[in-house]
Amino acid sequence: MKVRYFAWVRERVGHAEEEIDLPVGVTSVADLIQHLAAKDEGYAAAFSEPTVIRAALDQEHVEHDMAIGGAREIAFFPPMTGG
Amino acid sequence: MKVRYFAWVRERVGHAEEEIDLPVGVTSVADLIQHLAAKDEGYAAAFSEPTVIRAALDQEHVEHDMAIGGAREIAFFPPMTGG
């Protein structure tokens, strides 16, 4: 699936998007955050405070306990500051 | 002093303004309304429900118990419908 990052999550991770295969055992948004945080220092910095990270599945806001299911795209970003 | 009338008060009275000398005994706005209502049928129709009539002394809203004092201009009109 495609993973997208925005704002300072993107800057810390080091890229705007990537394709990943969901590892066995990763079923919820929270699982994926934990998995990504372990990849390297950049990811660790991006996800060091998981509770502030917002997530969207197929471009809709979701909570961290949401199952990823068959979503094609997941996005992680800080609280929004538009308007 | 100058007395001015607006909207349906003006239409019922039959003119937009007039000069009057305050009769002895007329000291408050309510007194003047009572005095005017007795002038003729038009005035009587204009002031038949005194409580709905709004008044302004020298172009500021006042209550009916306000003393007319040395005001140069008094105005009577229905509740406003601007905006």
Next chain:
Amino acid sequence: MKSWNPDIRVQRESFDLSEESRRVTSDRADVGAVVAFTGYCRDEGETLAALELEHYSGMAEGEMLRIAREAAGRWPLLGLTIIHRHGRIVPGEPIVLVLAASAHRQPAFEAASFLMDYLKTRAPFWKKEHLRDGSEGDWVAAKEKDDSAANKWR
């Protein structure tokens, strides 16, 4: 903070929203929010030909200025414009503009809403209807709910 005075106008002519917005925001960068309310003449289910707006010249401007100063005392505003038209206005045309500028959105929204509620009940304007069937309609009746809307700010 730049000093400013409320911009109060009573006029026959219409107005341009963009121009009025520029007037309060140009040459400055401390304004973060502008709320512009425009009130229009409705055709009341295609029955209305026009509204004739009568006003008390002099008092109208004075009352609008008092209302504007009241708003400026209640909220941290950076600019304020009130334009009220008089004369004959046909359906679809604007009647009134209230524009409030502030650093943040909340004061601008509240001030604009307050100004409209107060204008409705305190500014000396009266609307008379002219109907499409050629007859002279009634004077528009004041609404109870306009009074209660104004009272909520007390």
Next chain:
Amino acid sequence: MKSWNPDIRVQRESFDLSEESRRVTSDRADVGAVVAFTGYCRDEGETLAALELEHYSGMAEGEMLRIAREAAGRWPLLGLTIIHRHGRIVPGEPIVLVLAASAHRQPAFEAASFLMDYLKTRAPFWKKEHLRDGSEGDWVAAKEKDDSAANKWR
């Protein structure tokens, strides 16, 4: 009542308030009230050179449309426009426009205020500061009070 769809735009270019207002009011005479909120880029005490607005293309439009439909379900609106800019925006320039049209003023005020509160907390846009001293500033932090403003509509 004419049927209508919310007008949702995410764009680099600025917008014209009068033109957007005309778009929702022309060729009809049932609109009695238009509330237009414009949000501007402030210079933050002359420290800010520009804001860079990043957005999640696709989701931004989708979320704005969901918010607009939510407003249309809550208030008797006759038109609704939301324009949000992205890219580099300098102080004094507009960032966002929310415009709500209704027969009466209360729904227009409430819907515009609701839309702004929801946009702030749900539309995927992020602001990064570029400072006048040449340094890259921080990402603007989300405000606790924006969350509470949005929550009051629940």
